[in-house]
Amino acid sequence: MYNNSDLHVKHYFQLSDMIGASTKPPNLIQLLMSVSTRLTALALACCVHFANAQQAVVEDTVDNPFFLRMCKLPPGYMRGTFEISSSSSVNRERKKLLDVTGELGYQYFNRDGASNEVMLIQSTSQQIWGRLQIVYKETYPYTVQFRYNHTTPFQLDNQYELGLGFDREQFRRMMYEKMQQKVHTDIKKRYEDLRQQYVNAFKQYQQMRQRISGLSQAQRAVEEKIRQRTKAEGVLAGLDIKKPSLPQNNLPAMPSLDMQGWSGMLQDTLLQKAGIPALREQLLRDPLQLDSMRQVVAGLEKKINSLKAEQSRRIDSLGREMASRKSMDWLRKNKKNIDRDSADIPDVPAPFWTRASIRLGKYLVQMSELTVSNIFLHGAGIRYGDRYFVEVTGGAYDFAFNRLFSFRPDTQLRNRPYLLAMRVGRDDGANMDAVSFYYGTRRNLTGLVNGPAFKTIAGVSIEKRMEWSPNLRLALEVAKSTPRALLVAEEDNKGLKDLFTRFSGKTLGAYGNLQASFPEQRLDVEASYRYWGVQFESFNAAQQFNPQNVAQLRLGKAFWNRRLQVNSGLKYTNFKTAGIASNLKSNTLFASLSTVLRLRKLPVISLGYYPGSQLYWLEDKRLYEYHYYILNATVSHYFTAGTTPMQLTASYNRFSNRYTDSVVTAAQSFYSLFYTTWKGRFSFSVNASRQETLVKRLLTLEGGSSYATRWFRLSAAAKWNQVPGVVRWGYSFSAGLLLGKLGTISILTDRSFLPDRTGQFIPVRMGQIQYTKPLNFSVWR
Structure with a gap:
């Protein structure tokens, strides 16, 4: 009603x-x-x-x-x-000028230990960061990032940085979404056309069904009259036929039809004697028409179902094609070939700000494997272009971890060495060709030469990256530098003139990397080789620690339908240092192995063995190499007791090395047993661990619980620590609160024990507070 x-x-x-x-x-x-x-x-x-x-x-x-x-x-x-009907008016859609998303954040961290070893335990840091994703006119995405980090007593990462540029990956995603929408719109239009044809055919079917149903009623009336007249028994029992129906596809359902079988009607001799040829002729024609109409309706429905498969097939093909092509210039030129109906997508824009990315501040630079890599630059860098690009980087720099107990000292810029590097090339995503040139100054090492504090370094390199298929890739690089003096009496290079003279294998560098994957055999292979001539110079922080020759091979193989994964590696190093008071020569072969076994309803087991070595400068004149290995074993099992999920993890780690040989802070042996369970919004955990060094032993028992909702999180734990002769209590506490549009605030505090470089366990207090504010707003035209 x-x-x-x-x-x-x-x-x-x-x-x-x-x-x-x-x-x-x-x-x-x-x-x-x-x-x-x-x-x-x-x-x-x-x-x-x-x-x-x-x-x-x-x-x-x-x-x-x-x-x-x-x-x-x-x-x-x-x-x-x-x-x-509704009398409300339709609001006209407004267009966006800017659409901004991202977040702002602040973090304060402090860790304090009662030890003179401040390098590895005591530290304080403050960080401020921001990440903004700006979409201009709903088409062109830009990224703006800034970050400031001040850490004492040493700076381990980028101190401050500002980056802005055109977001190529986001633009590719937006293009892909527009192409998907175009395909969907086309399929939807065809679907509606077919659906309308189906509706029309279905209406014809209803009309015919109604007419035949009426004739059936008349036929039954005639049969009844004949039956009464002849008083014959068992006449026209009739045969039920299959009721017309259509497969389910959210289309109008076929109504049920209750009528006698036509074959029995037409073969009945009494009907032939009844003198109704018009009725008999109609019965002969209508079943054939009804059957033909059913075939038409079924054919339309089959076409409608095939459109869904066609849409998935076209979108999948579109995604694979775009994934194999990284260059936006290629996308612009071939977008119509990617999909014939995807013409209404934006072109790759031409203005400067859509092809350039800028980076400012004090940040880590990674340009190539041989030349400029792993250095902290106090300057700026810009990259312009897409397929054809130019990259320029310049400023003062520091090597990362180039001296023991001396982490990037912040001296005045005029007392620092400087660097200018340029890279020109072509990059379409799968393949890349580039030429790099670098020029700058570098500190002379004490005991290497007698001369000025800085020397000039210059070099050039050629890079090539090829991808024949997603399963086979090759990268190559060759570099030539100005020669480095080997003896005290030798004269240092004079700059650029030595770059194109004095050719020798000693002034060359080479690098190659091959990656291959064999999906059918479930095998992954990676082989690499790096060569640095004894007189080769670069702005790569790893060069003064890495050897002259490094060959490496990695293999990964899956067995038993990926239930067992085995990874192995071989690394051969061969080097000697020249011109240093304590010359060092080394030939070492490292072999590593790791396995992971996953069986259904059984624990996951992993084993690993990882050897390595470290090189250190001591007192600016002596070079040392120390070897170590790490052994790891872990067993983890996730199971359910009744309706309660639980997880149990047992692990063992061993680090074999004397603390006087390495700055790596770790216990010699570490045993741990961890248990956790969940019940509703609560989780409960218990942990028992044992750490052993050459001089001390630490036992720890820890138990805690946490509670979490969509807007609130709270966890707390108590720790019992025992060092021989001493028992101390520790704790951990963390909380997080979601304040809606205001953001999220979280705090963390902890008191525990850590080993210092002498092998002694010392109490450590740690605290952290963090606040993040999400950004999401639009500016309308």
């Missing part, structure tokens, strides 16, 4: 032709006036038709010749429709 005070209800009669093309509904008053003298006959015809059809079906076709003659209307169907 409709309430006229709440809803505007319109009830009208809509006429359309047999194929379903709608016509303008006639005015109801005009229609009633035109047939006012025939209203009684019209109502009577409708009642008779309703009784003969046995059921009232929505949108049933009215095609009775008597009815059409009475109404003087063309053949068609009559449908009653209730429609709810």
Whole structure:
């Protein structure tokens, strides 16, 4: 029952032709006036038709010749429709000028230990960062990032940095989404066309079904009369036929049809004697038409179902093609070839700010494997171009970890060495060709030469990266530098003139890396080789620690349907130092192995063995190399007790090295047993560990719980620590609060024990507070 005070209800009669093309509904008053003298006959015809059809079906076709003659209307169907109208106006869509997302954050960290060894334990840091993703006119994405980090007593990472530029990856994602939408729009249009054809064919089927149903009723009436006349028993028992139906596809359901079998009707001799040839001829023709109409409807539905598979196939093909091409210039030139219907996507823009990225501050530089890498630059860098690019970097620099107990001392810029590097090349994502040139100064090492504090270094390199397929890639680089003096009496190089003279294998550097994957064999292979001539110079912090020759091979193989993963590696180093008071020569072969076994409903087991070595400068004149190895074993099992999930992890780690040989702070042996379980919003954990050094032993028992909701998180734990003769308590506490649009604030505090370089365990207090503010706003045109 409709309430006229709440809803505007319109009830009208809509006429359309047999194929379903709608016509303008006639005015109801005009229609009633035109047939006012025939209203009684019209109502009577409708009642008779309703009784003969046995059921009232929505949108049933009215095609009775008597009815059409009475109404003087063309053949068609009559449908009653209730429609709810709304008087609210549609707001016109506004366009965005800028769409900004990202976050701002601040973090304060402090760790204090009662030890004179401040390098590895005591530290304080403050960080401020921001990341903004700006989309201009809903098409062109830009990225702005800034970060400031002040750490005492040493600086381990980028101190401050500002980066801005065009976000190529985001632009590619936006292009891909627009192409997907174009494909979807095309498929949807074709789907609607086919669906309309299906609806029209279905209406024809309803019309035919109604007519045949009426003939069946007449046939049954004739049979009854003949049966009464002949008093024959068992005549025209009839055979039920399969009811017409269509597969489910969210389309109009086929109504049920209850009528006698046509074959039994047509073969009955009594009907042939009944003298009704017109009825018999109609029965012969209509079943064939009905069967043909069913085939048409089924064919349309099959086409509709195939559109879904076609859309998935086209989108998957589009994604694979775009993933194999990284260059935006290629995307711009070939976007129509990626998908024929994806023409309405934005071109790669041409202005400067859409092809350039800028980086300012004090940050880590990685330009190439041989020349400029792993140095902290106090300056700026800019890269312009996409497929063809130019990259320029310059400023004062420090090597990372180039002296023991001397981490990037912040001296005045005029007392620091400087660097200018330029790289020009072509990069389409899969393949790259580049030429690099670097020029600058470098400190003379004490005991190497007698001369000025700085010397000039220059060099050039050629890089090439090739990708024949996603499973086979090769990278190559060759470099030539000005020669380095080997003896005290030798004269240092004079700069650029020595770069193109005095050619020798001693002034060359070479690098190669091959990666191959064999999916059918489930095998991954990586082989690399690096060569540095004894007189080769570069701005690579690893060069003064790395040997003259390094060859490396890595293999990864999966067995038993990926239940067992085995990774192994071989590394051969061969080097000697020249011109140093304590010359060092080394030939070492390292072999590593790791395995992971995953069996269903059983614990996950992993084993690993990792050897290595470290090189250190001591007192600016002596070079030392120390070897070590790490052995690791872990067993982890996730299971359910009733309805409660649980996880149990046991691990063992051993670091073999004397503390006097390495600055790596770790216990000689470490045993741990960790158990955790979850119940609703709560989690509970228990941990037992044992650490052993050459002189001390530490036992720790820890238990805690945490509670988390969508906007709040809280966890706390208590620790029992025992060093021989001493028992001390520790704790940990953390909390996080989501403040809606204001952001998220979290705090963390901890008191525990850590080993220092002498092997003694000392109490350490740590605290941290962090605040992040999400950004999400738009500027409208």
